Amino acid sequence: MLAGVLLAMPYMAFAQQSGEAAPITPIPLVAPLDPAKVRIGEKLFSDRRLSRGNIRACTSCHQLERGGDDNRILSPGADGQPLDFNTPTIFNVSLNWRFNWRGNFRAIEAQNESALLDPRLMNTSWDELLGKLRADPTYVAAFTESYGGVPDRAHVLDALAAFQRSLLTPNARFDRYLRGEHDAISADEKRGYEMFQAYGCIACHQGVNIGGNLFQKFGIFEDPFVRRSRQTVADLGRFTITGQHRDRHVFRVPSLRNVALTAPYFHDGSTDSLAEAVEIMARNQLGRTLTPEEIRLIVSFLDSLTGDIKGQRP
Numbered sequence: 001m002l003a004g005v006l007l008a009m010p011y012m013a014f015a016q017q018s019g020e021a022a023p024i025t026p027i028p029l030v031a032p033l034d035p036a037k038v039r040i041g042e043k044l045f046s047d048r049r050l051s052r053g054n055i056r057a058c059t060s061c062h063q064l065e066r067g068g069d070d071n072r073i074l075s076p077g078a079d080g081q082p083l084d085f086n087t088p089t090i091f092n093v094s095l096n097w098r099f100n101w102r103g104n105f106r107a108i109e110a111q112n113e114s115a116l117l118d119p120r121l122m123n124t125s126w127d128e129l130l131g132k133l134r135a136d137p138t139y140v141a142a143f144t145e146s147y148g149g150v151p152d153r154a155h156v157l158d159a160l161a162a163f164q165r166s167l168l169t170p171n172a173r174f175d176r177y178l179r180g181e182h183d184a185i186s187a188d189e190k191r192g193y194e195m196f197q198a199y200g201c202i203a204c205h206q207g208v209n210i211g212g213n214l215f216q217k218f219g220i221f222e223d224p225f226v227r228r229s230r231q232t233v234a235d236l237g238r239f240t241i242t243g244q245h246r247d248r249h250v251f252r253v254p255s256l257r258n259v260a261l262t263a264p265y266f267h268d269g270s271t272d273s274l275a276e277a278v279e280i281m282a283r284n285q286l287g288r289t290l291t292p293e294e295i296r297l298i299v300s301f302l303d304s305l306t307g308d309i310k311g312q313r314p
Helices: 002-008 011-018 035-045 108-117 126-134 137-147 153-165 173-178 187-198 274-286 292-303
Strands: 215-217 250-252
Touching (some): 035 137, 035 153, 108 153, 126 137, 137 153, 173 187, 187 292
Antiparallel strands (some): 215 250
16 A cells, blocks of 8 residues: 555655655756867867768758757668668757667767768768868867867867757756746646656656666567567667667667657657657556546646757747
């Protein structure tokens, strides 16, 4: 009986009574970064010269006016064919524990280098990329001032990472609520958060990024892949990296920050409806069948997670 009472009690209330830390914490309002390096990284991030043939930039997939992704099911690669995974948002990326859907990178710099050299992404080489940057007097002057020399591999990766670390989205209404502004969210949003905790969503989607800090199998109570006529290599998740059976269909849990802006959802972009995504997650991960009203309330809470993007409210 006691276990049932604790399960039904909203997690935040239980945490406050027990002295436990809150499961979600606000995004810091300020990122302590070198402004000059951030400016170089911002220019690089939108520069098509970082790709072979000058055909695409980082912003081709990570569009800063679209929630940090491109709202496509699968983005086209350098060869024009769809990529394997839905593009994750670049916003708040520095708050993640691992990077990419399979979590195969531990450092932003390593992820960036892989994207630059991958034949299906930027498809470049360091010789080609650095040759272009060193031929541009503006880049040479900026790198010399900030790094003490002409553009090189380490400094390009550092500048890109500095810009990406600046892409925080603070001041979500829910963050303001956590800071004590109790009327920052509505009664429906508060009720949705209580359900989000009590039903178990909080077990995976917690921390400052409301996710991004652990691996989880997609399909615990129900297998979302059995209804498909075929499975892709991407569906195998971390199994393609580790070869371990336990890693089949295991992915890095995505952040829910700004989730209302980042449809379509899941590693394959299989739904563009946030309500449907909530229903699928409840059924597959929690073994729950939610009512339309429960889904509506949880979605209303998720809507409160949209922060300021580049200093402005979307």
